Amino acid sequence: MFLTSTWAVRKFGIYNRRYMKPKFDKRPKKFYKRRDNRPDRRLQQKDTFPRIVExxxxxxxxxxxxxxxxxEKKVQPSTDAETSxxxxxxHVGSSLKLVVLYADLVGSTLMTRNLSVDKLATIIQIFIQEMSFxxxxxxxxxxKFVGDAIIAYFPIDVNYSPSCNAAxxxxYSMIIMIEKAINPVISVHGYDGLRLKVGIDTGExxxxxxxxxxxxxxxILGYGVSxxxxxxxxxxxxEVIISHAISTGMRSSLRKTFCELELDPRIWKYIDDRFQPGVWKSHP
Structure with missing residues (x-):
């Protein structure tokens, strides 16, 4: 009966299973379990919201x-608009590539009906102040500030991806700040919680x-701010709604937090195969 030599096993990787077993069969069991016990990289990826909260x-x-x-009227509200x-x-008279963020306070019309003028002014001032920070x-x-909305921009250098990511x-930081820091304080004083909706686009x-x-x-005047x-x-x-240009410019980890928003072309007339083939919305 033919017995495969040790030399043949080492040279060609062949052996007689009945009489010889390869050396790798004798490796410790932990070697076989190593791949099974290795954590799934997909499970290791943290959600964007927890990362930003931290x-x-x-x-x-x-x-x-x-x-x-x-x-309590102890602090005069302040903003950081001077740097803008x-x-x-x-850059007066010149053209700039910018990523523009438009953050609007949800339910402000109902607040004007339910709150006194002084209380409404206080809430709007708090919103504008903290979002500016x-x-x-x-x-x-x-x-600038437009009623209950704030418009911010992020200048683009050579690569517009960092500005997309920052916006x-x-x-996300705005939404979390309202939920984790602002609402817990104003709710104690009898105010309803604030909610936010955001739109982001870019252009000249x-x-x-x-x-x-x-x-x-x-x-500033341009397609992006409009x-x-x-x-x-x-x-x-x-919820955050972004344009096609923003979705292609942001990093992959952020792209996973968005999905395409289905729109009726009869209602939304800004879909264009070349410039705006679609828009994307954030999801938990």
């Missing part, structure tokens, strides 16, 4: 203190300066 937890204490001070004016003045901490700049992180924008009376104002406002109108409470 990053902005350091801001929670300051936010709660400011909100409480505003409710300085930036825009340096979130924008600044995310690397963005506050353009989306900022929108012109920086303009105009004068009313004796004061000059700075603003579409960001329209995209926010599609969002539900605590």
């Amino acid at each position: 990053e902005i937890q350091t801001l929670f204490a300051g936010t709660k203190t400011r909100v409480l001070g505003s409710l 004016d300085v930036f825009l003045r340096e 979130v924008v600044a901490s995310s690397g963005g700049k506050v353009l 989306i992180d900022c929108s 924008h012109s920086v303009i300066q105009y004068v009313i009376g004796e004061k000059s104002y700075l603003d 579409m960001a406002a329209k995209l926010s109108s599609l969002a539900k409470s605590d």
Whole structure:
């Protein structure tokens, strides 16, 4: 009967199963279990929301203190809009590539009916103040406030992907900040919780300066800022709607938190195969 030699096993990997067993059969059992026990990388991937919560937890204490001070009229609300004016003045008359974020407060019309003028003003001031801090901490700049909405922008350098990522992180941070830091404080004082909806788009924008009376104002004009406002109108409470350009520019980990939003072309007339083939919405 033929017996395979040890040399043949080493050289050609062949052996007689009846009389010889390969050396790798004698490896410890933990070797075989190594792959089974190895954690699934898909399960190791953390959700975007928990990651952002961890990053902005350091801001929670300051936010709660400011909100409480505003409710008790101990702190004068403040914003960080000066840095935007300085930036825009340096680029008056020029074109800039920007990622624009439009954050709108949900249910503000009902608040005007249910709250007194003073209480409504306090809530709007708190909202504008704290969202401005979130924008600044995310690397963005506050353009202006439109009633109960805030418009922010993120300048684009050579690669627009970092600005897309920063804008989306900022929108998630806004939602989490309201839920974790603002609502717990204002609810104790008898206010209903705030909710937010966000639209984000990008494009070329012109920086303009105009004068009313004796004061000059700075603003931006472009497709991105117009579409960001329209995209926010599609969002539900605590939802972020982004354009096709933003979805292609953001990092893959963020892309997993979005899905395409089905729209009726008879209602939404801004779908274009070349410039805007679709829009995407955030999902838990």
